[in-house]
Amino acid sequence: MIEVKKLRKSFDGRTVLHDIDATFYTGKTNLIIGQSGSGKTVLVKSLVGLLRPDKGEILFDGRNLLTMTSQEVKELRKEIGMLFQGSALFDSETVLGNVMFPLTMFTSMSRAEMLDRAMFCIERVNLKGAENKYPSEISGGMQKRVAIARAIALNPKYLFCDEPNSGLDPKTSIVIDELLSDITHEYGITTVINTHDMNSVLGIGENIIFINKGHREWVGDMSQIYTTSNEALNDFVFATRLFQDVRAYVAKHGKI
Amino acid sequence: MILTNSLANFGRYCMFLTRTFSIPDRWSVFGKRTIQEVSKLGIDSIPLVIIISLFIGAVCTIQMQLNVSSPLIPSYSVGLATREIILLEFSNSILCLILAGKVxxxxxxxxxxxxxxxxxxxxEIxxxxSANYLTLPKIVAFVFFMPVLSVLCMGTAFIGGWCVAAFTDIIPVSRYVYGLQTMFTEWYVWYGLIKSLVFAFLIASISSYCGYYVKGGALQVGKASTDAVVSSSIFILLFDVILTKLLLQ
Incomplete structure (x- = not known):
């Protein structure tokens, strides 16, 4: 479980996160949602230690990231997997090389054991046969799956995903969402996903935190999101043309 | 403002080097990456070094002959002057200025x-x-391989001069070779190699620093690349003066 308490972050005097409180549960897909520029990415980058918050606490199962020594942070990071918006695969390595990278750096496995583990992760994300291809030779969706395979190679306790569906078509987005949800439940990982994709919210959102202008506005799950009275969240949820049409139809006819 | 920025950059460069020169997480990975960098930064530069050295050696010989064509100056002085230019400046400072552009x-x-x-x-996640993993192999590989390039440059430039002597009639080959050998000071070779080591460190570390702190997109990467070449060149020239003062006087 990850707990965030009174987290504040400013850039050049402009406060981007205002005393955020949040809890991310183990074995659940925890979603951070909000409009572009609302502070979602800053929150995720603060959670993984890429940005240093001005104040607050970030507790990884009771261990405060902000008071750890650099050695403790290094050890904690071995328990963290991250999926970046642009996948962040190493161009010079093949798919297999990318997945094997954390194993090479942080385990004392033999090469055969590393190969076994890497191939298991590659098969887990349905990429068998692509292991010798370079990132530039595979599609965006496949790159995301390679990044997921790399992120789970060390059996992480915490998995962070920064807009995993950006740049993907709706069908591929659903594949990625289902994969993340399955992995979360299968391995009991604390997964934190930063997204503004409503398909993800309605499909895998077990614990949803809505951030608006740097404030935590709402917390709930996907079944509660339709019935919320929070105006900002309603604006966000019903921002797509399809939802707006449905909403207008229901307002006019009383039901669909 | 410029002074403040320069000091801030120097401080950040020192902190970057502190992170770079820490113990690698895995020696085997470090060794493998260093060998890859030797190939990429060093061996891949050999054709460029050979071409440039060959022509500059030839040009030096021709220009020396044109400038010392006096009955009072012995003809072997063409080879001697060419040798001193190559050993003292070309095989280290000028070569490194050229490599600052490529590497x-x-x-x-x-x-x-x-x-x-x-x-x-x-x-990092x-x-x-990351500074150690990405930069240290590059610095070690380039500093390790630079003397090889420097010696190669010396030899090829002398061959360039010899070709001029052999295939034209501006100076007899025997006089050119005698000029190369006469009044030889071994220290000049060591002086050139010491300079090339320092310059290789400057090129690899400054360029890595410029790339490491890029913010933005493709435009900023291009700017960082230009900054790396400009900054490396300026510091090569600055340290050329300092090292010449320290080592030759």
Whole structure:
């Protein structure tokens, strides 16, 4: 479980996160949602230690990231997997090389054991046969799956995903969402996903935190999101043309 | 403002070097990466070094002959002067200025692209010291291989001069070779090699620093690449003066 308490972050005097409180549960897909520029990415980058918050606490199962020594942070990071918006695969390595990278750096496995583990992760994300291809030779969706395979190679306790569906078509987005949800439940990982994709919210959102202008506005799950009275969240949820049409139809006819 | 920025950059460069010169997470990975960098930064530069050295050696010989065509100056002085130019300046300072363009921009653009595509963030998240992992093999490989390039440059430039003597009639080959050998000071070779080591360190570390702290996108990577070449060149010239003063006087 990850707990965030009174987290504040400013850039050049402009406060981007205002005393955020949040809890991310183990074995659940925890979603951070909000409009572009609302502070979602800053929150995720603060959670993984890429940005240093001005104040607050970030507790990884009771261990405060902000008071750890650099050695403790290094050890904690071995328990963290991250999926970046642009996948962040190493161009010079093949798919297999990318997945094997954390194993090479942080385990004392033999090469055969590393190969076994890497191939298991590659098969887990349905990429068998692509292991010798370079990132530039595979599609965006496949790159995301390679990044997921790399992120789970060390059996992480915490998995962070920064807009995993950006740049993907709706069908591929659903594949990625289902994969993340399955992995979360299968391995009991604390997964934190930063997204503004409503398909993800309605499909895998077990614990949803809505951030608006740097404030935590709402917390709930996907079944509660339709019935919320929070105006900002309603604006966000019903921002797509399809939802707006449905909403207008229901307002006019009383039901669909 | 310029002074403040320069001091801030120097401080950040020192902190960057502190992170770079820490113990690698895995020696085997470090060794493998260093060998790859020797190939990429060193061996791949050999054709460029040979071509440039050959022509500059030839040009030096021709120009020396044109400028010392006096009955009072012995003809072997053409070879002697060519040798001194090659050993004292060309095989280290000028060669490194040229390599700052090739190697410096290569390093800065590679690391800069890794920064803007979040590959460096990915390394950090995994708990890898990214400065050490990316930069140390480059610095070690280039500093290790630079003397090889420098010696190659000396030899090829002398061959360039010999070709002029052999295939034209401006100076007899025997006089040119005698000029190369006469009044030889061994220290000049060591002086050139010491300078090339320092310059190689400057090129690799400054270029890595410029790439590592890129913010933005492709435009900034291009700017970092240019900054790497310009900054490396300026510091090569500055240290050329300092080392010449220290080592030759």
């Amino acid at each position: 410096g921009s290569n390093i800065a653009s590679e690391i800069g692209t890794m920064r803007v595509t979040e590959q460096i963030d990915a390394l 995994m708990g890898v010291n």
